[in-house]
Amino acid sequence: MLTDSTPAAVVPTVMKSAVLTAVRTIALADAPVPSPGPGQVLVRLRAVGICGSDVHYYVDGRIGDAVVSFPYVLGHEPAGEVVALGAGVTGLAPGDRVALEPALSCGHCEMCLVGRPNCCPSVQFLGSPPVPGVYAEYHVFAAHQCVPIPDSVSFEAAATLEPMAVGVHAVNLGRVRPGDRVAIMGCGPIGIVTAMAARLAGATFIAMTDPIPSRRAFAAAYADVVLDPSAGDVVDPIRRAAGAVDIAFEAVGVQEAIDDATLVVKPGGTAVIIGIPAVDRISLYPHPLRRKELHLMLARRSNFTLEPCLRLMATGQLDPGRIVTHRFPLDRLADGMELVHAYRDGVLKAMIVF
Ligand SMILES: [Zn+2]
Numbered sequence: 001m002l003t004d005s006t007p008a009a010v011v012p013t014v015m016k017s018a019v020l021t022a023v024r025t026i027a028l029a030d031a032p033v034p035s036p037g038p039g040q041v042l043v044r045l046r047a048v049g050i051c052g053s054d055v056h057y058y059v060d061g062r063i064g065d066a067v068v069s070f071p072y073v074l075g076h077e078p079a080g081e082v083v084a085l086g087a088g089v090t091g092l093a094p095g096d097r098v099a100l101e102p103a104l105s106c107g108h109c110e111m112c113l114v115g116r117p118n119c120c121p122s123v124q125f126l127g128s129p130p131v132p133g134v135y136a137e138y139h140v141f142a143a144h145q146c147v148p149i150p151d152s153v154s155f156e157a158a159a160t161l162e163p164m165a166v167g168v169h170a171v172n173l174g175r176v177r178p179g180d181r182v183a184i185m186g187c188g189p190i191g192i193v194t195a196m197a198a199r200l201a202g203a204t205f206i207a208m209t210d211p212i213p214s215r216r217a218f219a220a221a222y223a224d225v226v227l228d229p230s231a232g233d234v235v236d237p238i239r240r241a242a243g244a245v246d247i248a249f250e251a252v253g254v255q256e257a258i259d260d261a262t263l264v265v266k267p268g269g270t271a272v273i274i275g276i277p278a279v280d281r282i283s284l285y286p287h288p289l290r291r292k293e294l295h296l297m298l299a300r301r302s303n304f305t306l307e308p309c310l311r312l313m314a315t316g317q318l319d320p321g322r323i324v325t326h327r328f329p330l331d332r333l334a335d336g337m338e339l340v341h342a343y344r345d346g347v348l349k350a351m352i353v354f
């Protein structure tokens with residue numbers, strides 16, 4: 001893994017920010033560098049991942065009932081360097097290299113109190129309308145959103161922590177146990193990190209599916225069987241290869257993949273839907289699913305999995321190095337979005353680097 005030198009922090013008053021001004025239109029604009037309030041820190045961004053959800057907002061201006069009002073700044077997969085502290089911040093210093101938790105939950109509702117802040121009804125999530133995101137040179141965060149990263153973890157690797165945390169959360173939710181046989185629909189970044197996490201949890205067989213040849217080729221390093229769902233049925237071939245599937249993960253957000261994930265698991269098995277459908281309604285096959293008393297779960301983002309992922313990265317057990325396939329400067333964010341949208345050039349994870 002690469003490490004990055006940390007140059008001395010000189011904080012300017014004006015910064016560049018990549019602003020979504022209309023669907024598929026991003027303009028680089030000058031914006032004042034924000035100053036950290038009490039309990040906050042100013043972070044100079046060094047790497048920000050481009051997420052499939054960013055691309056949804058870029059292309060459609062919305063994901064379901066979450067609608068962008070323009071102008072708007074996207075971005076929720078940041079890593080950077082602390083450059084200034086607000087009043088009362090302890091335990092952090094300028095120059096600290098940090099990954100950042102993108103969610104700020106209320107801390108006092110029932111879901112927060114039972115340890116599920118990812119389901120907090122008033123959670124504020126970076127780059128999810130109306131909360132501004134981090135496609136900018138600087139951003140202010142609550143100090144407790146900062147997770148210091150060891151020298152062995154690069155900024156680029158740290159910027160993959162959010163999707164990594166999503167995969168680990170899904171595997172925790174689905175309760176993958178040693179010896180389990182797993183199917184994963186979708187070989188995009190979330191499918192791949194789910195496969196990595198499932199393997200760490202002890203899965204002995206992993207089948208993956210994706211219609212995109214470059215993604216199937218990438219997934220071959222993580223899966224025992226990789227199938228093309230556009231070429232025919234995948235459910236029977238996976239069942240035959242695995243013997244039976246204990247847990248399936250859907251990491252696409254489309255009807256066909258949800259059908260495959262729910263149909264492929266054994267009686268009493270579990271299907272975890274991670275993908276975010278672009279549509280407002282999906283359907284299920286009630287009869288085969290009720291006959292096997294399918295345990296169906298829908299995952300939301302991540303939950304206390306950022307720091308475990310960082311520890312796994314520091315030990316090399318989770319290696320994000322192979323996930324990042326493309327890098328762009330901030331002024332080429334639109335090119336990165338278009339690349340990911342078109343699945344061009346074998347892209348898996350594209351990243352803005354500063
Ligand atoms: Zn993301």
Ligand SMILES: [Zn+2]
Pocket residue numbers: 105106107108109110111112117120121122123
């Ligand atoms: Zn809450």
